[in-house]
Structures are given as structure tokens and as C-alpha cells.
Amino acid sequence: MGEIVREFVGLPSPLVGRAGAGGHPCQGVYHRPQGENPGTAFIATHYNVDFSEHYLAEHLAARGYGFLGWNTRFRGAEPYFLLDHALAEIGVGVRWLREQAGAERVVLLGNSGGGSLMAAYQSQATEPNVTPVAGMRPVEAIGDLPAGDLFVALAAHAGRPEVLTAWMDPSVTDETDPLSVDPALDPYGEENAPPYGEAFQARYRAAQRARNERITDWAIGELAALDGTRARDRLFNVHRTWADLRMADPSIEPSDRRPNRCYQGDPKRANYGVFGLGSVCTLRSWLSMWSLRTSQCTAAPHLARVTVPSLVVHATADEGVFDSDARAILGALAAADKTLELVKDGHYLPSSRPLAADLIDAWVRGR
Structure with missing residues (x-):
């Protein structure tokens, strides 16, 4: 693995200001190969887990990509999560990749619970549909989100509810x-x-x-x-x-x-x-x-709006994502170009991260 540059990125949110102690609401780490500004970059975000140092970031950066492990203000703050607010803050990261990092193609990486979240992002960017939860005002920033060019669901759940x-x-x-x-x-x-x-x-x-x-x-x-x-x-x-x-x-x-x-x-x-x-x-x-009744964090309706080339990677030894979940995601995707790949490993791919990075790399380069 060649030398990897890790750049901290802290950016404003369209919804809230900086914390009193100075922290930006939107934060992450951008990984890239030393001396390069990759034309293709990944962004990975979760509902509440800190993805700034995602386990595939350095592996994909070593293969010539940019990788933004991105967090909304709900990192570590799951009890307060609001989908429309999170989508607006993912949009901040995607814009940064295009406008500041120089990425011409952005790959949305939906890992674990982030699978349905990134599907919701692409869905909203393609065909606005997300509404505020009861008693909350609409979020104007989600009306014009920059869409991704490719979509990857990695060891992804079928939706939060x-x-x-x-x-x-x-x-x-x-x-x-x-x-x-x-x-x-x-x-x-x-x-x-x-x-x-x-x-x-x-x-x-x-x-x-x-x-x-x-x-x-x-x-x-x-x-x-x-x-x-x-x-x-x-x-x-x-x-x-x-x-x-x-x-x-x-x-x-x-x-x-x-x-x-x-x-x-x-x-x-x-x-x-x-x-x-x-x-x-x-x-x-x-x-x-x-809530099964009111949540918009169900993947299937959003996947039905994802038409960009899509890859589903399923870990066959996953303790909490099952074959039926991966095949449901594949079936719900509207993309004409969609692929299912299997990796024999657990949820966090402890033994096969280079293999998974090679697999994703080959798929991206093929498109």
C-alpha cells in the first residue's frame, strides 16, 4: 500500500451552526493517494456510526481513489436522528468532493445501516420525495442535492425499521x-x-x-x-x-x-x-x-429510484445481514446494470478487506 494522505474536512451544515467548542456539524476524513487528485471518489456515511476512518478508506485510496469517510451531526447521536436533516448534510460532503476535491465521479457507498441511508440520498437527489417528520419544518437544502454516479451496497441492511x-x-x-x-x-x-x-x-x-x-x-x-x-x-x-x-x-x-x-x-x-x-x-x-408505519428509512422505495450502475456486496458469514437481505436489495434496485458479489467473511470483513477493495475497484473500473 503506497502512502495515503488523510485530510480532515470540517464543513458547515445548512441547518445548524458550529458547536460552541468550535466543531463543525459535518466532519470527515478524505483519503487519497499521495500526489494525486483522484477523478473518482467514494463517500460513505452512516446514520450514527463514525465513518471518518472507514475500514475500506485506505484500501480504496491505495487503488487510486478518493474516499471521504463522512459524518453528519448525528454521529454518536442516534436518539436525535432526522432523515431530511441528515440528507442535507450528506449533500455537503458530495458537493465538497465535486467542487473542492475535483472528483468527476462520485460513488455512494452504503455500508451496513448506511445502505438504506445512501439509497435515500440518491433517491432524494433523483426524485425528491422525503418529507419532514411530524411537527418539523421542511428542509429546503434537500430540494437540490447533487446525485451520485455509482451506488455500492456493502453488507447492507434492508432498512432501519x-x-x-x-x-x-x-x-x-x-x-x-x-x-x-x-x-x-x-x-x-x-x-x-x-x-x-x-x-x-x-x-x-x-x-x-x-x-x-x-x-x-x-x-x-x-x-x-x-x-x-x-x-x-x-x-x-x-x-x-x-x-x-x-x-x-x-x-x-x-x-x-x-x-x-x-x-x-x-x-x-x-x-x-x-x-x-x-x-x-x-x-x-x-x-x-x-417505525414500520412512518419511517422513510426503508431501503426498497428509495432503491426503486436508484438507476445508476449498482453493486451489492454480501458477506456470507454476516451475523446480522442475511442472504435474503442482499437479494432483496438487488431486486429493489431500479438500475439496469446491477451486480451481486459474495465475500466469505463477517459483517466488518475483518479477513477480506483487500479482496473486497479489489472487487469494488474492478467493478468501478468496468464502468
């Missing part, structure tokens, strides 16, 4: 009590154990969707109750979100993944821990990101 619902524990009977449980639906209880029967799986999936809908009903009601008060929103917890049956039962959608594993290790232990998907929300961030 979908992945949370697939992972949430439907045996929770009281949202204020993390220990409440309906034994008939407890995936880790004495009454149920892998391999899970088809009837149990069907009841379980239906109960997961029902839990998501109950929280949405409650959030809408709480927002209405706050109308006219001193408060505009409130925080709440969503407990036990490491309970996808596939995590404990490898016979459901068999793959190269390790059995009884999730991104936090043992799923039963993680399910009762404090680190979980969507574990802290505001009423509006739930409606904006996690």
Missing part, C-alpha cells in the same frame, strides 16, 4: 420494564429453543411487527399529548433488541455465519444488556427512523 423489527424481542410485555416477558414468545426461555418450528417463527415475526406498531401508536399519542405544553419531544427506551431468531438458530437461512452470535457476541446476553439498536429514542426519531 426492518432491521430493528427483525431483531426486537416480541416477548416484552411492558416497555418500561426490561425484564418483562411473555414465556410463550421468549426466544431464550425454557419453553422455546432452537431449532424453532415454523409455527413459532410465524407467531414470533407477527408479534415483532405488532410490538413496533404499538410503540408507534404510543409515540404518536405522546406527541399529541405534548402539544401546547412546554415540551416538544421526549426521550424513551426500547429494550431487548438482540433477538432475531436467526442469531440463535443457524438452520433459519443457513449461511457461513457462526451460530449463536450477534454483533455484540452472545445474543441472549446482549439482549439484556444496555447496548442495542434504537435503545434510546425521541418520539420524533422513532417516527423518522424506526
Whole structure:
């Protein structure tokens, strides 16, 4: 790997000013080969994970590309996420690549949860469709976003409400009590154990969707109750979100993944821990990101507007993204030129990053 230049980029947001301590709302790190200004550059952004030092940045820079690991102001601030605000701040990064870094082609890299986020960005840039969450003003900056030229979905989830619902524990009977449980639906209880029967799986999936809908009903009601008060929103917890049956039962959608594993290790232990998907929300961030009914962070409708050449890379040993997710993304893409590639590795590609970079490099150069 040749010498890689790493340039910090801090830029204003069209929505909020700099922090009192001086930090810019939009921040990232631009990677490029020493002495070069690449004509093709990648941008990768996530809902809340810091992508400034993304694991593929140096690998792709070593192959002659620019790579902007980009963060909106919601990095590390998932409870406050608003999709339209995030899209405006991704647009800041794309414009910087075109106007300051000299990139003639921009590749949108949607990695992990960022898959649906970058699909939403391209969708909005192509055919504006994203609306503000209840009680919020429209964001003018998303009416004229610069579109990407290529789209890559890497180990990507099918959407925020979908992945949370697939992972949430439907045996929770009281949202204020993390220990409440309906034994008939407890995936880790004495009454149920892998391999899970088809009837149990069907009841379980239906109960997961029902839990998501109950929280949405409650959030809408709480927002209405706050109308006219001193408060505009409130925080709440969503407990036990490491309970996808596939995590404990490898016979459901068999793959190269390790059995009884999730991104936090043992799923039963993680399910009762404090680190979980969507574990802290505001009423509006739930409606904006996690609700099956109201969220615009579902990938499929946005992928239907993605017509640029598209690559889907699926890690076959992924503990939380499954073959059905990758094929759903591929099927939803409107691009005439779309390709699915498989890499035998886990979610973060710990053993195959150079291979993945070679694969993406070859695909980009072919277009």
C-alpha cells in the first residue's frame, strides 16, 4: 500500500451552526493517494456510526481513489436522528468532493445501516420525495442535492425499521420494564429453543411487527399529548433488541455465519444488556427512523429510484445481514446494470478487506 494522505474536512451544515467548542456539524476524513487528485471518489456515511476512518478508506485510496469517510451531526447521536436533516448534510460532503476535491465521479457507498441511508440520498437527489417528520419544518437544502454516479451496497441492511423489527424481542410485555416477558414468545426461555418450528417463527415475526406498531401508536399519542405544553419531544427506551431468531438458530437461512452470535457476541446476553439498536429514542426519531408505519428509512422505495450502475456486496458469514437481505436489495434496485458479489467473511470483513477493495475497484473500473 503506497502512502495515503488523510485530510480532515470540517464543513458547515445548512441547518445548524458550529458547536460552541468550535466543531463543525459535518466532519470527515478524505483519503487519497499521495500526489494525486483522484477523478473518482467514494463517500460513505452512516446514520450514527463514525465513518471518518472507514475500514475500506485506505484500501480504496491505495487503488487510486478518493474516499471521504463522512459524518453528519448525528454521529454518536442516534436518539436525535432526522432523515431530511441528515440528507442535507450528506449533500455537503458530495458537493465538497465535486467542487473542492475535483472528483468527476462520485460513488455512494452504503455500508451496513448506511445502505438504506445512501439509497435515500440518491433517491432524494433523483426524485425528491422525503418529507419532514411530524411537527418539523421542511428542509429546503434537500430540494437540490447533487446525485451520485455509482451506488455500492456493502453488507447492507434492508432498512432501519426492518432491521430493528427483525431483531426486537416480541416477548416484552411492558416497555418500561426490561425484564418483562411473555414465556410463550421468549426466544431464550425454557419453553422455546432452537431449532424453532415454523409455527413459532410465524407467531414470533407477527408479534415483532405488532410490538413496533404499538410503540408507534404510543409515540404518536405522546406527541399529541405534548402539544401546547412546554415540551416538544421526549426521550424513551426500547429494550431487548438482540433477538432475531436467526442469531440463535443457524438452520433459519443457513449461511457461513457462526451460530449463536450477534454483533455484540452472545445474543441472549446482549439482549439484556444496555447496548442495542434504537435503545434510546425521541418520539420524533422513532417516527423518522424506526417505525414500520412512518419511517422513510426503508431501503426498497428509495432503491426503486436508484438507476445508476449498482453493486451489492454480501458477506456470507454476516451475523446480522442475511442472504435474503442482499437479494432483496438487488431486486429493489431500479438500475439496469446491477451486480451481486459474495465475500466469505463477517459483517466488518475483518479477513477480506483487500479482496473486497479489489472487487469494488474492478467493478468501478468496468464502468
